[in-house]
Amino acid sequence: MSSAVHNPYAAKITAVRNWEKFFFSIFRGATYFILLCGAVVFGHIVIKGSKTVFRLTPPFINVPFLTQAPETLNVFERDGKKVEMGDKEFRAFRQSEEAKAKAAGQPAPVFKPETYAYSAGGIFPCIVGTVLLVLGSMTIALLLGVAAAIYLTEYAVQGPTVRAIRLAILNLAGVPSIVFGLFGYGMFVMFFGWDTSLMAGWFTLAFMVLPVIITASEEALKTVPKGFREGSLALGATKWQTIRKSVLPYALPGILTSSILGIARVAGETAPIMFTAAFASSDKLPWDVFRSGGSFTQGLHDFFFQGVMALPYHIYVVSSKIPQNEYTERVQYGTAFVFMLIVAVIATASIVLRNKLRSRYKW
């Protein structure tokens, strides 16, 4: 009779066990709640945005939305039906209608369209602008940030000064992005006279992510085993040789991991660029400056010192226009969806790069 054996390990229902279950369910509930919120936000944008970006008929992607500049949408009634036309198309249409009426000897037809700014055409200049802003500012932020992190961890004498510098850097991370925007406006746009330009936007965004990059780079550098440094120095390497050959390569994957977060932030911030780099609309693409007939150096100068359109600012512009209706909604959600995709693509690219580096420099 096995039941006759006394089981000292049998489960006992005690207060401790009940608390255990209670807290466990709270933790689990919190996690699921966060997951749900994320799913709702993403799902909403993906569902609404994909209506703009994708098509049910070949080529299945709304190519003009991705390749054209924004236009004003004209909506008017014709033969009892609502007709939607972009600005260029509408003007051509009106001209041809007027010409037709003239030829027929009738009075010119009058169209009274409702207009919605930026609700037709596409968002190509914004995509280009955002990619340029991300690439430029991340390059600047990584160069400055990694250099500063190397100095702070490898060269500087650890003491009150370095502690104060670290504290200042951490504080910088807490500064609201609009303050960075105003700083960039005062410093780069006004004082340096760079005007609303890529350069001003790059530096403003770079300064905004610098604290993240510096802190994470320092952590990454600290995880490189001391033995690598000592081994190298004991062979008569200089500090810089040691850092370049035996420290930095092994810290790079960690640095890249942090910069992935930086990318999402740089791409997404609106406040820092609205004063420094972003145009609500621009009829030129960034590389058009090279076609203006000037010398290459002039073109290069113009390239760096021109404002661009950017996705987050575009979302802000189209979302703050009145009135809001089904016509404006399309471009709002479409832009948000494309924006998320682009951040995902850039982040994925850095993750792939990081994993490559990691497998190459693993220890």
Add this chain to the structure above:
Amino acid sequence: MVTANATAPMDNLSAPATTASRAPYVPAPRQFAPGNTRTIIDIENLDFYYGEKQALFDINLKLEEKRVTAFIGPSGCGKSTLLRCFNRMNDLIDGTATKRGSIKINDVDISRRDVDPIELRKRIGMVFQKSNPFPKSIYENITYGLRIQGVKSKSRLDEVVEKSLRGAALWEEVKDRLYESGLGLSGGQQQRLCIARAIAVEPEIILMDEPCSALDPIATAKVEELIHELKTRYTIIIVTHSMQQAARCSDKTAFFYIGRLIEYADTRTIFMNPSNPQTEAYVSGRFG
């Protein structure tokens, strides 16, 4: 009874891992170089500080060329600190300072302003407690020291790789996998790779900071054999926690205790006939 007690630990000392046939009570026979050898490192009245804390007190020591000198003593006695003074690795720690005395290597005071620690370290190799091959190929590990000195000739590097690996008794084991990661080697092989890396730059002196503390007895025996071979060409200073190891592979032994040099003599004397009671207590296993 008293004699038996006093000599009992000697039994262990005299049984090297490689050969069991040696007679008891006698540490492994050493071939001392005939005649007087030259002093290569001359330490005079050295006081060394970590910040406010004094780590070494009035050290006076003359180390001989092409000999193996062992530093023994309990943890925290300053033996590693002293070792790291020789190639100025302590410079890397903020707040360290030599406040009195000097270390002369080949009659040059190495704390002089015109002594470049980088040049010094090219001449004084170091092997660490935890084997630290770079996560690169074996070939790149060996050539690291030469490459940072600007050597680019492939044939010269190839030659050095083979010579150093042979010198570290590792060539036969790794010659077919020179381009594989040094981390793929076993612990003992990794430590010998680090020794090969150190001798690739042809130093005069090799400092070994507890090179076998993380190795199993067989790997330890191999490294010890290697030390025995290397001393014909290099001056070797080895810090060790293992008294058996000091007895097996050193010519001279220095015993440290709480930052002071207690006794320095031929290894045989230290283990068989120490003049200081503290040394006697330590080597017979009564403390430390």
